[in-house]
Amino acid sequence: MQLAFTRKQLEFAARACKALPHFWTSVNIRPNELAALKDDLIATAAETTTETGSSNLRIEVTEYAPITAEVLAVIAEMKEAGVVFALDDVNEVRDHPVPLGMTGPGHACSMTL
Numbered sequence: 001m002q003l004a005f006t007r008k009q010l011e012f013a014a015r016a017c018k019a020l021p022h023f024w025t026s027v028n029i030r031p032n033e034l035a036a037l038k039d040d041l042i043a044t045a046a047e048t049t050t051e052t053g054s055s056n057l058r059i060e061v062t063e064y065a066p067i068t069a070e071v072l073a074v075i076a077e078m079k080e081a082g083v084v085f086a087l088d089d090v091n092e093v094r095d096h097p098v099p100l101g102m103t104g105p106g107h108a109c110s111m112t113l
Contacts, residue, residue, distance in 0.1 A: 013057055014044050014047050017048035021051075025057055030064050034074050
């Protein structure tokens with residue numbers, strides 16, 4: 001996990017959110033990194049809350065790790081604390097090879113709902 005890099009992204013995103021309060025700013029984060037970044041994400045959401053009462057920072061959960069029950073529990077906890085989430089690159093791909101460096105039986109961008 002590249003948590004130091006992601007923390008720098010969050011710092012930059014917070015500055016962008018404050019400079020451009022009428023825009024959403026997004027940061028992509030892998031599902032398996034959310035728990036380790038929970039405190040950072042909650043703090044950044046609080047720091048970027050606009051006059052609407054909601055943060056203009058969106059955390060886009062990427063497709064590069066499974067969204068497990070544990071991940072969903074962490075997301076629910078963070079949502080209660082004001083973190084706003086979106087899904088990144090959601091689609092269903094069939095019969096395509098796994099991208100270089102990825103593991104698993106299906107395409108990394110596939111999602112079962």
